[in-house]
Amino acid sequence: MTKTLRVGVIGAGIAARHLSGFGWNPELFEVAVLCSLDEDRGRALCEEHKIAEYTQDVDTLFARDDLDIIDICTPPDSHFELCKRGIEAGKHVICEKPLYGSIAEVDAMIKIVGRTDRLLMPIFQYRYGTGLQKLKYLIERGLAGRPFLTTIETHWWRGPDYYAVPWRGKWKSELGGGLLGHAIHAHDMLNYVHGACAEVFSHGTTLVNPIEVEDTATLSVKMENGSLAALSMTLGSRKEISRLRFCFSDLVAESVLEPYTMGRDPWTFVAGTGEHQARVDVALAEYKNEEDGYTRQFQLFHKALIDGTEPPVTLQDARRSLELVTAAYYSHRTSEPAAMPICADHPLYHSWLPEAAPGLR
Template identity: 45%
Template sequence: MTAANQRFRVAIVGCGIGRSHIVEGYEPNADKFEVKALCDLNVERMTPIADEFGIERRVTNFDDLLAMDDIDIIDVCTPPGLHYPMVMAALDAGKHVVCEKPLVGSLAEVDEVIAREKVSKGLLMPVFQYRFGDGIEQAKAIIDAGIAGKPYVGTVETLWTRGPDYYAVPWRGKWKTELGGVLMTHAIHQHDLFTYLMGDIKRLFGRVATRVNTIEVEDCVTASLELENGALGSFTATLGSADEITRIRLAFENVSFESDHAPYNPGAKPWKILPRSPETAERIAALLENWQHVPPRFTTQMARFHAALLGKAPLPVTSADSRRALELVTAFYHSSTTHEDVELPIGPGHARYKSWVPAEFA
């Protein structure tokens, strides 16, 4: 097999969202990847998934994956509290790494991961699958082409539903294992899309509350933001909505965008694109005239990861992207506690650099 069509061999640890990685990511890219091993403490959950996809190698010990010389990529899909040691161990073992969000549990840890990457053989790709699909990529293309002009304001609404059945899973709803609530586990994707399109955040004033479920972590949040480029933004999220939508609305100088409202795939379908003038409409039409379909979510993220592994393209998502997301989370929790604006970037001197988890749960 030539380098141009090399198939990379994958081991997945964690068979919850790990199954979606197979169905949406690796199976549609079967010419690029082969899932050779699964690892999960829950054998009853792992076995039917392994049977379904014909994966013969099944282990319950993560260290067994590290010792497998024929595994190129370790895909970490465990509860968030386990990400840091697994990512570091996989990099130390010379593996490429894919890791679900949140990448790790503090800015200190993400900075350690970034430092380790620089001396590691393998590449690390965090997961932000909502970045991929026709809707999000058309908006990004218009912005990057300079057609949209100056960003003005943007709003992100993550209005989802989670109840006691969801939190019956032992690791959910707890600071030690989930590392946060709706802000960390659910809205993090949409907030990433906001910064991806609008720019870096300069200052944030946020509030978090636990109003829907009897859990340690938050299930309602809201924030007001100022961006480095002068634009303003607002975030709202809850797990107590009667229906489920994700809505991103962005107003630029020459065009406004509104995402599809699909809660878990807002980037897939074409977005509402509202140009201010016929001239802008013509420029957008010309840009998108020969648009090639972009499969959503993991399908495209994994395909672009393959190109990056071959040295043909940059990583589609980087640890720096994860740091930006975790910096926002850190600012959010600190602001809610202190009732103050928090200025970004956040460095080692900040009170929450080493952890945003409340002291009583650390």
């Protein structure tokens, strides 16, 4: 018999998408309580998703013994402390992106979690789009060949109304700009396919809105597997697109252009010869479709909890994503290439915020 895990959700913004993901898995999860300081939005979500309890008192969630999971959907600057409290209260934890504000905090959380039998899963739901999963499937079957070049475009639009939310656009509360809060999903897909980055040279600037953080950037990346990547991000694209293009020796894979669901089908997979295209097509015909997005990530998290295995997205995965952000900020400020991994002796290891490293502005 399937065990239903009870969840307490903190937040009422991106939490709406989490609640939909839980809702598609009713036999796996029951959201028992939602906590939000915004009472209007919080109660509306409770009504929409049939959540029995609403509260504004976050302390009560950690004190309860009838919750298996705390799901953190709050602004970024609160993530570390809430995760720490959740783990130390004996709960499993799910946390939205961007996970934390430094590599040091990720490493600290790895130690905190390692002292317990609890699991912490960062959110990278874009990994589970069917198109991207098909690419992983082809790679695993040896049908892609040697990786050459990846290009990723995150070209979205964010106007003044977006930054009317008080915590957005500020280093202290949002912790970063488009690299951290918008392109991070697409850039995680780079790591998901190719593994760790080795070096980045980046330019970043603020062009679109009068905010503190970057809204436009380019990154030239060397991967540890020897391939190269060219990444671009802007929040000043009147036509919003996301595009991922992976060039291998035997295959080119290209995503759809849909800005917020670019991991989903229909991706195109073009082989170098007719014979190899036939092999690719046969493999794709045998691919078994699964749920995608939050729904799939939550399914896999439930399985990990029941089986006692690693979560589908790990703290090490989140570390890699934040290493790329940290290295890009370092390169922005020094006009030099930045090597990875980011270790404890790196100038931005403890924080990439400008006030934390004033000599690198």
